[in-house]
Structure formats: structure tokens, C-alpha cells
Amino acid sequence: MRNSPRVMAMARPGALPVPADRKISALTMPSVLDRWSEDAAGLRALAQGDATITMFDVIGEDFWSGGGITAKSVASQLRAIGDRPVEVQVNSPGGDMFEGIAIYNVLREHAQPVTIKVMGMAASAASIVAMAGDRVEIGAASFLMIHNCWVMAIGNRHDMAETSEWLAPFDQAMAEVYAARSGRSAAECAKWMDAESYMSGSVAIERGFADALLPADQVKVDDDAKAREQSANKLRSMELTLVSAGMSRSQARARINEIKGTPGAAPDDGTPGAAGDQTADIQADLTSLLAAVTGR
Known part of the structure; x- marks a missing residue:
């Protein structure tokens, strides 16, 4: 049985002109x-x-x-x-x-x-x-x-x-x-x-x-805004990586939030150094997680 492509989606259900079992969205690389x-x-x-x-x-x-x-x-x-x-x-x-x-x-x-x-x-x-x-x-x-x-x-x-x-x-x-x-x-x-x-x-x-x-x-x-956006971008990249490894978007977000220890939280709005340290810890945990998910 041939499986449909697993493609990440941001759009609301039914918003795209594709079959209901297909999830596709055009995203920035x-x-x-x-x-x-x-x-x-x-x-x-x-x-x-x-x-x-x-x-x-x-x-x-x-x-x-x-x-x-x-x-x-x-x-x-x-x-x-x-x-x-x-x-x-x-x-x-x-x-x-x-x-x-x-x-x-x-x-x-x-x-x-x-x-x-x-x-x-x-x-x-x-x-x-x-x-x-x-x-x-x-x-x-x-x-x-x-x-x-x-x-x-x-x-x-x-x-x-x-x-x-x-x-x-x-x-x-x-x-x-x-x-x-x-x-x-x-x-x-x-x-x-x-x-x-x-x-x-x-x-x-x-x-x-x-x-x-x-x-x-x-x-x-604005250096502070730049640092906050860098942290958010790293989280987005982590999410894309987990999805490419086979997780659904909701599973990827839930797993990242679990690792962060603050479910539902957005990126740290504190000092740039604190945000960077937090993201580095998450990245280390995700490296281990991806190895378990992908078998590599």
C-alpha cells in the first residue's frame, strides 16, 4: 500500500486545495x-x-x-x-x-x-x-x-x-x-x-x-530583538528537524516543550545570553532524541 507524502502544514484544515489526507504548506527554508x-x-x-x-x-x-x-x-x-x-x-x-x-x-x-x-x-x-x-x-x-x-x-x-x-x-x-x-x-x-x-x-x-x-x-x-529572534529560529529549525524525522508537527512541539520544561512557553524574552544557554541545552537533548528516532 503506497503512503501519501508526509508534508508539514501551517494552514488551517481544509484551507488548501488538496485531498483531506494530504498536509502541505509552502514554508521558508x-x-x-x-x-x-x-x-x-x-x-x-x-x-x-x-x-x-x-x-x-x-x-x-x-x-x-x-x-x-x-x-x-x-x-x-x-x-x-x-x-x-x-x-x-x-x-x-x-x-x-x-x-x-x-x-x-x-x-x-x-x-x-x-x-x-x-x-x-x-x-x-x-x-x-x-x-x-x-x-x-x-x-x-x-x-x-x-x-x-x-x-x-x-x-x-x-x-x-x-x-x-x-x-x-x-x-x-x-x-x-x-x-x-x-x-x-x-x-x-x-x-x-x-x-x-x-x-x-x-x-x-x-x-x-x-x-x-x-x-x-x-x-x-536592535541587538536584544536580534538575540530573541535567533533563539526562536533555532526552535523552529528543531521543529522542522523532528518533523523530517517522522514526527507530526504537534508531536514535535510537545517534545520540545517537554525538554524545555515549560509546556506552551514561547522563547525566553530575558537576556540574550540566557536564551542562548537555554537553546543550547535543548539542542543537546534533541541530538540524543533524534538519534533515538532515526536510529543514527
Whole structure:
């Protein structure tokens, strides 16, 4: 009997156009989360107007930090702003592609001009959000990253072929969004997606993904926020590793919380050193756990 691919999901049950026994979600790769945490996490605007929306978090609800940017929250902020031009400041590693597409459409439906400012990184699903801007500005040292729809799956070659076929229209949809904003062909954008391309400010402008550079003095680094996000990213990576080893998402979270000794707790909001020490202890325990689960 052939088993269906085991693919991790963030979306609500029934929210995806797939059979009920299939769980698939398009997520940011762990390597992107690591790079965001190391190079760009914790960026904050020095001055924000009352018509500014900040997206300094993952796209979609985030179990580990209790945060996340959702289409529902963005729509609520737009209603509060009203019929005025909006500025959206972005520093995000991405997250759930489907939530990113929803946020993109919510912003595109706003009746007044939308200016997107990439303050640190707009990767994966966050790059889709960035394409919603009537004007897109990016820091000289900021990055926009695009790649193909990314999932985790377990199964035989037939399962993998079926999953690949299922993913194809979503990659095409993303390529068309990038093409519409940049003026490049969908085929050219698809090649950049295949290469998992990181575009600096000048490259993003050259390729049409952005219109202009940001003044360098508009952002500063918040080291405490950066340390907290690094801790949260490590927990997310641990969760992905356990799922890839055969656990369900709920089992992985329960096991990590059991090791932490504080079920249901989010990452430590204390000092950066304390968070790092706690995560190191969890990592050591998980190494032993994975050896038991995988037999290696």
C-alpha cells in the first residue's frame, strides 16, 4: 500500500486545495531563517507615522514566538488607517506562502498608494508581500530573496513526483507576480527562483523588483530583538528537524516543550545570553532524541 507524502502544514484544515489526507504548506527554508537572524533581525524604524505598517516578523502565525504577520492583522490595520496612502516597512524571512499571497492581495486592494520599504530582508513569502507596493524602496545593504515553493515530504518516488506536480502551479503563480512587478518575463523570474536568488538593493533595482534605495540612516540594529529572534529560529529549525524525522508537527512541539520544561512557553524574552544557554541545552537533548528516532 503506497503512503501519501508526509508534508508539514501551517494552514488551517481544509484551507488548501488538496485531498483531506494530504498536509502541505509552502514554508521558508531553515537556511533563510538563519540568514535573516544573523544579518538583519531586529531592525526598527526610527520614526513611524500613523499610516505606517511594520512587518518585522515571520509571515503567518508563529507558534514559537507568539507573533507573526497575517492577512487578518494587515486588513485590520488598513481599516484603521482609512483612505490614505500607506507605508509598509518590511524585515522578514518569509513564512507561509499562502498567507503571503493573501497579504499581497489585501495591500493591492487598498485604494490609496502603497509604498513598501525593505528595511532588512524580504525573503520568500515576504518577497511576495513586497511586490504589492506601488513604489518599492530597499536599503543598499538590504536583500530581497526569491525561491521556489518549499515543502518537507516523505514517501517513495511516486509520492515525490505527485508532490512536484502539485507544487508546479504555485511556482508559476509566484513567477507571474514577480514578472508583473519587475517587467521581466515569467520565465526569467522562474530561473531566478530556481537559483534561490538573493538580490541586494542595487540588484533588486536593476532587475525591476524595487524602484529606489532607502537612506541609510532610517534603520538601526536592535541587538536584544536580534538575540530573541535567533533563539526562536533555532526552535523552529528543531521543529522542522523532528518533523523530517517522522514526527507530526504537534508531536514535535510537545517534545520540545517537554525538554524545555515549560509546556506552551514561547522563547525566553530575558537576556540574550540566557536564551542562548537555554537553546543550547535543548539542542543537546534533541541530538540524543533524534538519534533515538532515526536510529543514527
